[in-house]
Amino acid sequence: MSEGVTQPSVSVVVVNYRGVEDTLTCLRALRTELDYPAERLQLVCVDNNSGDGSAERLSAEPGVTFVQAPDNLGFAGGCNLGVQHATGEVLAFLNNDARPHADWVAAAVETLRAQPTVGAVASKVLDWDGKLIDFVDGGLTWFGMGYKRFAGQPDDGSHDVARDVLFGTGSALFVRAKLFRELDGFDERFFMFYEDVDLGWRLNLRGWRVRYEPKSVAYHRHHASMSDVDSSREYFLLERNALAAMYKNLSDETLAKAMPAAMALAVRRATARGNVDATQLEITKRPADRAQDAEPVAVPRETLAGLLAIDQFVELLPSLAESRKAEQAARVRTDADLIPLMRKAMEPAYPLERYLAAHEALVDAFGLDEPFGRPRRVLVITGDALSEQMAGPAIRAWHMAETLAGEHDVRLVSTNKRCDPPAATFPVTQSTVRGLLDHVDWADVIVLQGHVLEMVQSLKHPRSPKIVVCDVYDPMHLELLEQAKGGNDEKRAKDVVGVTNVLNNQLKRGDFFLCASDRQRHFWLGHLAAIGRLTPQVYDADPTTRSLIAEVPFGLPAKPAQRTAPAIKGVVGGISPQDKVIVWGGGVYNWFDPLTLVHAVDRLRARHDDVRLFFMGMRHPNPEVPDMGIAGRTRSLAARLGLAGTHVFFNEQWVPYADRQNWLLDGDCGVTTHFEHVETTFAFRTRVLDYLWAGLPIVTTDGDSFADLIRREELGVVVPPEDPHELSAALERVLYDEEFADGCRERIAVVRERFTWDVVLAPLVEFCRSPRPAADRLVAAGPLVREEPLGAVGTLRRDIGLVREYLTAGGPAELARRAAGRVIRLTRG
Known part of the structure; x- marks a missing residue:
């Protein structure tokens, strides 16, 4: 840990429910074993109304902010309650049956500070002895069930490379406090299970990254809190919460296909798990004795869990529908964007013969291979004429659309009245200003140039979920300085201000910028710095800033020019073939x-x-x-x-x-x-x-x-x-x-x-493969460490540092001069 660097304050939330011995072991390890400044660490312990004497022992534990829950709120509700009492800039969640490695906090905080687009850090979690894997990566099936990849395998060092994941396990997870609150924390309707999957899913949809950091290690007694709970109750929560998570977070288009198939598969999973004869009520199997036919049918608890989970999912739908509206309005990434983070979305997950057959049938019947691989939708908009005769902006937009169409679903739209384009392999159309809204609603990524942003005011809004690429290869305001020379001076001045504002609006809004040369890149970096876009978050996310602004010059066809007919020599009067x-x-x-x-x-x-x-x-x-x-x-x-x-x-x-x-x-x-x-x-x-x-x-x-x-x-x-x-x-x-x-x-x-x-066009192609909001445009982006009053100790440390600085700079005379100046300021204040 770097000396002299103020570390962010971290609040560690631990939830207890009738596991006081594990919880005390956890809290004491947090208090004594972490290599992190104690004054920057807050321990929050929530007792979920255990009713077994846990509260008395935990509340007496030194150095702990103790919170008593009025009822058993589950892991999700307990964590959220703890966050209400947390003061840290970073929130850490640790299971009560887990213990941290000495670097658990420091390594996670280092990742959050170094990478401003990382919203949460997923720790590497091993078993209690540190030999077997509990969590190093997460996967998500198309039917909403998250799972820990490689769980139970030996920790052989092959998972010691940091990577982006869809979610981290709630048993050891770090989240920016401001961001966690912006998302209203864990979804308490989940009670427990998949609340961490849901949180990570929502973070990714908003453009934040969840980063697995192998240096942040914790050790976990797996499911100690569930050891005395019947497995059918766990099945119930898993089934219900999986449906809730996918309902909230999948797009309308994907959900329309996936939800009915997921519910049908949940039923088959339930009957297969309980080994139930699903044909027993067929009319051809009725017994001769009607009294026998009216007798109750035994349903195993494992089967009942799946059926009741669907019933209770339906019960939650009214409130989930409101949450869905919020999630879909806030998302900036598509389902297709997250497919790589789902790892193996089409994984059946359960090795049951009847279940596997149903999985295959449902995937085929509902065409589920398609929505989980839907091409990204890219809209390219130009204000220039698209025709056989095209000028620079239109040519540039045309080739962007043509190149991107190789990987994505692309539309090229012109707002110019003249639009009679040549044949293309992608849709090309003219649009009125009002009609642009439909195209913008359709798109995941919008590439625009010129005055287009002014035509779609909704795109200017800082909370707009659309990813916007601004092509600023044409410094229009510099052109206008020359173009308007000799005209009306007042109009010229106003026009230059107006065009400058048009460009500034793009620079304020864009997630990615394209320029034509290294000179232009330096010019636009100056513009971006002047309007406050070169924030610490942007710089720390990429000190080169090439992920914010890239050189994309004008291009050429790959094939050299080939003559198809004479045009000037011997054709134009006065020009011979020999000239x-x-x-x-x-x-x-x-x-x-x-x-x-x-x-x-x-x-x-x-x-x-x-x-x-x-x-x-x-x-x-x-x-x-x-x-x-x-x-x-x-x-x-x-x-x-x-x-x-x-x-x-x-x-x-x-x-x-x-x-x-x-x-x-x-x-x-x-x-x-x-x-x-x-x-x-x-x-x-x-x-x-x-x-x-x-x-x-x-x-x-x-x-x-x-x-x-x-x-x-x-x-x-x-x-x-x-x-x-x-x-x-x-x-x-x-x-x-x-x-x-x-x-x-x-x-x-x-x-x-x-x-x-x-x-x-390679930088644009690469960006569109994984489009994200710029680091400073992420919801809840901001400094991780807040400025705080120094206090007596802090003031003393600061003054000692100043004394050293003044002595080094000019000796005792400089120190005396500075001290006198400070006395004068204090007496005047």
């Missing part, structure tokens, strides 16, 4: 500098009359995006220099996305030029990727992340901004120096493999 074509592969926007490029071409044509500059798209495919001023200025300059239609050409529409390779492959080089400003610094020029895809040597202005790549990998030439002389020379080199151009193409062929869609 050297410079391709401007995208829109002409205010943050670009096509003017310097036109001047450079004017210089170059004096030496090479066969040079041609071709702008692939002057009009944005999204009708809501107006022509920008720079486009008109570029046309005017080309006309004034006598280049329009002879050396400079404009495609006034937009090249269809599926045909763009033909236009690119008719080029001899690709070019992108821009001004020196902040938009350039953090921009990601997607057109450059198309140049890579087509194998075109690249000429680019310095200042953005692609300029760094082109310079480092020697993929073309990087020039200073607004320098027509250098730009003309660079174009001449890539167009007319064949050896240099061929070398560029060879290196481009290697580099473009890094930018295929399947490669660049």
